[in-house]
Amino acid sequence: MIVGAGIAGLTAALSLHRAGFRDIAVYERAAGLRPLGVGINLLPHAVRELTELGLGERVAALGTAPGTLAYYNRHGQEIWREPRGLDAGYRWPQLSVHRGRFQLELLAAVRERLGAGVVHTGHRLVGAAHGVARFATAAGEVDVAGDLIIGADGIHSALRRQGQPGEGAPVWNGLTLWRGTARVPGFLDGRTMIMAGDAGQKVVAYPIGPDLINVVAERRGPGFAGADADWNRAVDPAPIVALFRNWRFPWLDVPGLLAAADEILEYPMVDRDPIGSWTHGTTTLLGDAAHPMYPNGSNGASQAILDARTLAFHLATAPTVARALAAYEADRRPATTALVLSNRRQGPEQVMVLAHERAPDGFAHIHDVVPADELAAIATGYKKAAGFHPAALNERPSLTPPSGSGILP
Numbered sequence: 150m151i152v153g154a155g156i157a158g159l160t161a162a163l164s165l166h167r168a169g170f171r172d173i174a175v176y177e178r179a180a181g182l183r184p185l186g187v188g189i190n191l192l193p194h195a196v197r198e199l200t201e202l203g204l205g206e207r208v209a210a211l212g213t214a215p216g217t218l219a220y221y222n223r224h225g226q227e228i229w230r231e232p233r234g235l236d237a238g239y240r241w242p243q244l245s246v247h248r249g250r251f252q253l254e255l256l257a258a259v260r261e262r263l264g265a266g267v268v269h270t271g272h273r274l275v276g277a278a279h280g281v282a283r284f285a286t287a288a289g290e291v292d293v294a295g296d297l298i299i300g301a302d303g304i305h306s307a308l309r310r311q312g313q314p315g316e317g318a319p320v321w322n323g324l325t326l327w328r329g330t331a332r333v334p335g336f337l338d339g340r341t342m343i344m345a346g347d348a349g350q351k352v353v354a355y356p357i358g359p360d361l362i363n364v365v366a367e368r369r370g371p372g373f374a375g376a377d378a379d380w381n382r383a384v385d386p387a388p389i390v391a392l393f394r395n396w397r398f399p400w401l402d403v404p405g406l407l408a409a410a411d412e413i414l415e416y417p418m419v420d421r422d423p424i425g426s427w428t429h430g431t432t433t434l435l436g437d438a439a440h441p442m443y444p445n446g447s448n449g450a451s452q453a454i455l456d457a458r459t460l461a462f463h464l465a466t467a468p469t470v471a472r473a474l475a476a477y478e479a480d481r482r483p484a485t486t487a488l489v490l491s492n493r494r495q496g497p498e499q500v501m502v503l504a505h506e507r508a509p510d511g512f513a514h515i516h517d518v519v520p521a522d523e524l525a526a527i528a529t530g531y532k533k534a535a536g537f538h539p540a541a542l543n544e545r546p547s548l549t550p551p552s553g554s555g556i557l558p
Contacts, residue, residue: 150282150295151175152274152308154182156248157436157453158301159255163202164461166263168550173263174293176284178273178302182256184249185381187328187414188212188355188363190342191246193239194537195451198458200241201549207254212246212357213340220500221345224511225398229500229524233342238539245342245357247330248450274300274307280431297470298432299460301453304421306438312429319419319441322493326367326418326444327389329410332360336401343401344498347505351498352393352403364406365444367418368392386413418443420493423486428474435460440485445496448488448535455536456481458548465550487534497531500524 151158154177162175191199191208199208216236220228234243259267272284272291277298284291300308304319335356337343342355346367353365366389389407396403407413420441427434436453460477467473488496495502500519508518515524532538 150293150297151299151301152282153177153300153302153306153436153438154179154256154268154270155301155303155436155453156252156255156450157303157438157457158299159252159259160198160202160454161299161301161435161457161460162259162263162267163204163255164198164457165464167202168461168465169552170461170464173267174295175259175268176272176274176282176293177268177270180271180287182253182268182270184247184253186248186252187330187365188245188357189248189251189450190215190355190447191244191251191454192447192451192535192537193234193241193243193539194535194542195454196241196244197542198454198548201458201547202258204254204258205241207258208246208251209242209244211250211254212244213355214242215245215342215355216340217338218342219337219344220498221343221398222501222504222508222511223346223350223396225345225396225400226511226515228504228515228519229528231528238543239537240543245355245363247357247363251450274302276311277308277432296431297464300432300434300438301436301457302438304419304437304441306434308432309424309434309438312426312432313424316421316424319421321417321419322443323369324367324418325370325415326365327384327386327407327413327415328363328365329386329407329413330357331362331364331406331409331411333362333406333409334360335362344501345396345398345401345403346501348495348502349505350392351501352396354401354403354406362406364403364410366393366403366407382415383412384415386410389413420489423482423489427478427482431470433460433474433477435481439482440489442485442489443492443496445492445498446488446531446535448492448496451537452485452488452535456485462548462550484534484536491531491534497528499527 219230275283350368435456463473463476
């Protein structure tokens with residue numbers, strides 16, 4: 150039983166099915182699933198898993214494959230540039246896609262492979278105990294029994310709250326994000342993802358389709374508490390455009406890009422403190438329910454996909470459910486804990502923070518400010534921590550379990 154039909158929950162359903170399980174059900178609190186949100190990045194370690202699920206070409210058709218990631222200061226001066234995806238020697242690309250379209254593609258695959266009735270909408274989890282989950286529906290509360298209950302219900306997870314009753318609201322770091330998509334001509338070579346700014350103010354932009362640019366703007370200041378986290382709150386773009394009015398680079402007009410967006414969605418940058426266990430009896434967590442993290446490094450969706458594949462692998466190969474859940478946590482919890490904490494320190498975007506701290510008014514050459522080996526160490530260290538260093542990923546064994554395995558009915 151999977152609680153939540155977002156990226157994490159739907160990938161978990163597909164992964165379990167691929168691992169040989171057939172009695173799978175997904176319960177979603179929303180009455181219907183719509184293509185909400187804006188752009189996300191799927192890093193090569195996630196694209197590998199999607200490819201091994203037989204979805205590589207389908208997902209690739211939804212967006213674009215960036216070949217370069219470049220960091221700049223708020224004056225438009227380049228700090229660091231590196232190849233990405235196939236251009237960086239991975240066997241799998243990095244993909245930039247619209248989050249809502251990607252979710253609906255996963256939903257279509259679930260219905261094709263598992264059956265049209267496997268996803269039950271309009272079911273809000275009330276609680277779970279002794280292998281029984283209670284859901285609130287329009288017709289009243291219903292109880293559903295399952296051998297395993299998987300919480301993939303996001304940063305406000307009801308299943309996590311049951312195990313962590315005193316945790317409270319998500320932790321806000323003082324940054325507000327504004328996200329949108331704009332139909333404008335591409336910038337630079339049309340295959341570059343850029344980040345410009347520093348710890349106080351920043352913009353991210355990358356293509357997610359022909360002449361379709363995803364833009365993220367952020368700024369530190371008063372405005373939110375963690376309880377207000379909402380990824381679909383539309384706001385007037387004019388004040389955000391004004392905040393970036395001087396960010397006009399030779400290769401990108403940031404205020405023009407923000408003004409051209411179809412709509413601007415506003416939300417606080419929040420995460421939660423890592424916890425000591427995701428598993429309680431026959432319940433466990435994955436994705437944002439287990440380890441919500443700041444979006445530095447573009448890793449949230451990718452880590453959820455890795456969770457789903459790892460959990461399915463261990464359920465298919467361990468001798469008992471308890472051993473499988475313990476192995477899943479041993480593989481994933483320390484790694485994601487390290488990422489949550491790294492992202493709080495800006496993750497790979499530390500290169501922009503250092504450049505600003507050492508040369509707030511700009512520089513003649515970046516290596517006069519931050520040595521080349523220091524920049525490279527930050528980029529390489531994050532790839533290793535996140536599990537997508539090229540050599541390690543290319544050589545890692547598959548998470549597809551042998552056929553015919555599986556410990557659950």
